[in-house]
Amino acid sequence: MIYELFYWPTxxxxxxxxxxxxxxxxxxxxxVARLSENKKTGVTAMIKLLENDSLENSPFAPPILKFGNxxxxxxxxxxMFLGERHRLAPTREKGRMWTHTIQLTINDFLVEVHDVHHxxxxxxxxxxxxxxxxxxxxxxxxxRLPKFLGYMENILSRELSSKPYLVGKRTTYAxxxxxxxxxxxxxxxxKLMSEKEKNYPRVIYLHNRISxxxxxxxxxxxDQRIAFNQHxxxxxxxxxxx
Amino acid sequence: MIYELFYWPTxxxxxxxxxxxxxxxxxxxxxVARLSENKKTGVTAMIKLLENDSLENSPFAPPILKFGNxxxxxxxxxxMFLGERHRLAPTREKGRMWTHTIQLTINDFLVEVHDVHHxxxxxxxxxxxxxxxxxxxxxxxxxRLPKFLGYMENILSRELSSKPYLVGKRTTYAxxxxxxxxxxxxxxxxKLMSEKEKNYPRVIYLHNRISxxxxxxxxxxxDQRIAFNQHxxxxxxxxxxx
Numbered sequence: 001m002i003y004e005l006f007y008w009p010t011x012x013x014x015x016x017x018x019x020x021x022x023x024x025x026x027x028x029x030x031x032v033a034r035l036s037e038n039k040k041t042g043v044t045a046m047i048k049l050l051e052n053d054s055l056e057n058s059p060f061a062p063p064i065l066k067f068g069n070x071x072x073x074x075x076x077x078x079x080m081f082l083g084e085r086h087r088l089a090p091t092r093e094k095g096r097m098w099t100h101t102i103q104l105t106i107n108d109f110l111v112e113v114h115d116v117h118h119x120x121x122x123x124x125x126x127x128x129x130x131x132x133x134x135x136x137x138x139x140x141x142x143x144r145l146p147k148f149l150g151y152m153e154n155i156l157s158r159e160l161s162s163k164p165y166l167v168g169k170r171t172t173y174a175x176x177x178x179x180x181x182x183x184x185x186x187x188x189x190x191k192l193m194s195e196k197e198k199n200y201p202r203v204i205y206l207h208n209r210i211s212x213x214x215x216x217x218x219x220x221x222x223d224q225r226i227a228f229n230q231h232x233x234x235x236x237x238x239x240x241x242x
Numbered sequence: 243m244i245y246e247l248f249y250w251p252t253x254x255x256x257x258x259x260x261x262x263x264x265x266x267x268x269x270x271x272x273x274v275a276r277l278s279e280n281k282k283t284g285v286t287a288m289i290k291l292l293e294n295d296s297l298e299n300s301p302f303a304p305p306i307l308k309f310g311n312x313x314x315x316x317x318x319x320x321x322m323f324l325g326e327r328h329r330l331a332p333t334r335e336k337g338r339m340w341t342h343t344i345q346l347t348i349n350d351f352l353v354e355v356h357d358v359h360h361x362x363x364x365x366x367x368x369x370x371x372x373x374x375x376x377x378x379x380x381x382x383x384x385x386r387l388p389k390f391l392g393y394m395e396n397i398l399s400r401e402l403s404s405k406p407y408l409v410g411k412r413t414t415y416a417x418x419x420x421x422x423x424x425x426x427x428x429x430x431x432x433k434l435m436s437e438k439e440k441n442y443p444r445v446i447y448l449h450n451r452i453s454x455x456x457x458x459x460x461x462x463x464x465d466q467r468i469a470f471n472q473h474x475x476x477x478x479x480x481x482x483x484x
Contacts, residue, residue, distance in 0.1 A: 053396050060347045060393050070336065074346040077339060094312065097319060098299050104316040105302045110393050111353055119361045120374060121381035132362060132374050139363035154295050225289050 003029035004066040006046045011232035012184075012225075014075045014110070015063040020176040021079055023219035025086035031224070076103045079173045088173045099167045102155070102174040106181060109148045113184065114233045116140045116240060126237070137240035141192055145185070149200045152178055156202035163209065164202060171213065178203065179210035184234030191242035244269035247309040248288045254426075254467075255475035256317045256352070257305040262418040262445045263321055265461035267328035273466070313391055318345045321415040330415045341409045344397065344416040348423060355426065356475045358382045358482060368479070379482035387427070391442045394420055398444035405451065406444060413455065420445065421452035426476030433484035 003022065007015025009031075022029050035041035049071075050059065059073035065081070073077050080100050083089030089099040118135040120129040137182055156164045166174045182203065186193050197204050219225060228234055245264065249257025251273075264271050277283035292301065301315035307323070314320050322342050325331030331341040339414065361378040362371040398406045408416045428435050439446050452458055461467060470476055 014479060019271065054400065056400070057343070058393075058396065058400075059335075059349075064479060072339065072343070074343045077343050081339065094299075097323065101299070101314070101316045108302075108353070111350070115357065115361075119357075120378045121385070123381060123385060129377075132377075135371075135374075136362045139365060143363070143365060151300075154300065158296065158298070186364075198348050 001068055004029060004032050005029050006032050006049060006064040006066065007062045008046075009034040009043060010226065010229070012228060012234075013063075013232050016180055016226075017173075017177050018063050018065065018078055018082070019218070019224065020216065021082045021086070021173045023224075024173075024176055024215050025082060025088060025173065026212065027082070027086060042122065057084060059216075066142055067099055076100060076107050079103055079177070083173045088171070088176075090168055090170075090172070095167055097173045099174050102152075102166055105148075105151070106174070106177045109144075109181065110172055110233060112140065112144050112148075113188070114240050115183075117235050117237060126235070130239070133237070134239055141189070141242065145189075145192070146199070149196070149203055153200040153203050156206060163205075165206070171210070175206060175210055176216070179207050179216075182207040184228065184232075187228040188234040188236050189241045190236070195242065243310055245269060246274050247271050248274050248291060248306040249304045250288075251276040251285060252468065252471070253472060254476075255305075255474050256420075258306050259317050259415075259419050260307065260320055260324070262422055262458065263324045263328070263415045264420055265466075266415075266455065267324060267329065267330060267414065268458050269324070269328060318342060318349050321345055321419070325415045330413070330418075332410055332412075332414070337409055341414045341416050343468070344394075344408055345419055347390075347393065347468055348416070348419045351386075351423065352475060354382065354386050354390075355423075355425050355430070359477050359479060368477075371405055372481070375479070376481055383431070384482075387431075387434070387438065388441070391438070391445055394445050395442040398448060405409065405447075407448070413452070417448060417452055418458070421449050421458075422447065424449040426470065426474075429470040430476040431483045432478070437484065456462055 005015065005022070007013065007018070030043050033046040034041045037044055046062065049064065050062070052058065055071065057071045059071060061077060063073070063075060065072045065078045072081050078091070083099060083191055089096050116137050117126055117133050118129060119132045126133065155166055159165070161169065165171055166178065211220065231235070246259055247257065247264070249255065249260070258435050274283050275288040279286055288304065291306065292304070294300065295315060299313045303312060305315070305317055307314045307320045321329070325341060329337050351434060358379050359368055359375050360371060361374045368375065384445045397408055401407070403411065407413055408420065454460065
């Protein structure tokens with residue numbers, strides 16, 4: 001059985017966390033909304049799925065993973081599901097839960113990253129909330145980003161290995177997600193990151209190692225990887241950077 | 243073994259979702275930060291725990307549940323853990339994951355509820371972001387609250403029972419959490435809710451039934467239940483309500 005992923009076709013967004021896990025798992029999947037418009041593919045098919053209120057386990061929002069008849073939504077939940085099936089998380093409860101905890105923290109941070117450029121409403125344009133975004137960005141740069149990256153650095157510093165992962169001795173989906181966060185932050189806040197990265201050497205080293213994993217490397221160089229752009233969660237606005 | 247809950251002692255906040263689950267489970271626990279200052283209790287003990295970077299599975303923020311040597315954090319994660327142990331979620335994977343998915347959606351909504359009064363930064367006072375809050379509240383009232391409550395109403399409308407729960411035929415922690423959301427919204431947005439509630443009859447009926455469950459009823463009437471106040475996630479500001 002192959003997976004079907006439903007996510008917006010022109011941005012990385014939350015879908016990218018799932019794509020990275022599927023790539024590392026070498027799992028077969030269809031990226032439904034990126035295929036040509038058809039009864040079962042294309043954006044229309046995804047919107048139809050989203051608007052179908054009669055579905056069991058109906059999703060609130062993409063990304064959605066379809067596996068047979070099962071619809072799975074909420075990024076962290078999908079990753080937990082994939083992690084179990086593709087050895088991208090420990091099998092024992094404690095390690096499995098800890099991986100999920102880290103992922104939930106990454107997700108919380110992602111909401112904050114988004115809200116830096118959209119502090120008032122998702123449905124308003126950036127230009128309509130630019131002044132507010134500038135104020136929110138200042139707090140994000142000075143407090144929120146250091147708190148989050150410091151937390152991740154600290155988790156890595158507790159590991160005894162010289163090549164630490166967030167959880168145990170193997171790559172988990174949490175490592176892939178932290179990799180993606182660094183990718184996104186470098187796109188959105190290049191000046192800030194060039195100044196701050198030195199404070200988080202283990203995080204940056206992990207990012208570097210993840211980028212070189214054969215399947216990830218191959219994925220990143222493929223057409224499957226959508227380039228960062230000004231419609232996603234990570235957006236670059238000069239005035240929000242340092 | 244009894245649980246230890248670590249959460250801020252003067253607000254309901256995210257800790258309340260855990261307290262409700264513990265109450266319904268009739269589980270024994272210590273509400274650590276609400277006990278008098280001591281080596282192992284009081285707010286100082288909680289802050290010490292939060293600042294101890296050397297702990298395995300160190301939490302990013304409260305609530306934190308300690309169970310023996312195990313530290314569990316992130317609200318939805320704690321609830322998943324408790325749900326499994328106290329029959330507050332289905333035991334089969336599909337139902338268990340669906341309960342968690344609903345909880346994650348509730349958590350996302352909770353962030354939005356908080357950010358209505360703090361759109362720019364947690365570390366600024368409300369008065370420093372009041373104008374922005376007024377703009378964000380308008381979008382919250384017209385778009386976000388209806389989208390969220392409509393989604394929950396829809397889940398309930400798919401259940402065949404005349405007394406539906408969110409998942410299956412028994413109370414889950416997701417029902418308790420939705421109960422708490424309605425409680426909070428009524429405190430924060432009394433005018434808005436008195437106008438909107440009629441659109442979500444199944445949600446309101448579920449809230450009503452949960453409030454009458456013997457253990458919940460007893461908990462709500464006890465000293466354990468902290469009153470809503472202007473320091474929590476749900477805050478009432480006249481200008482943000484209708």
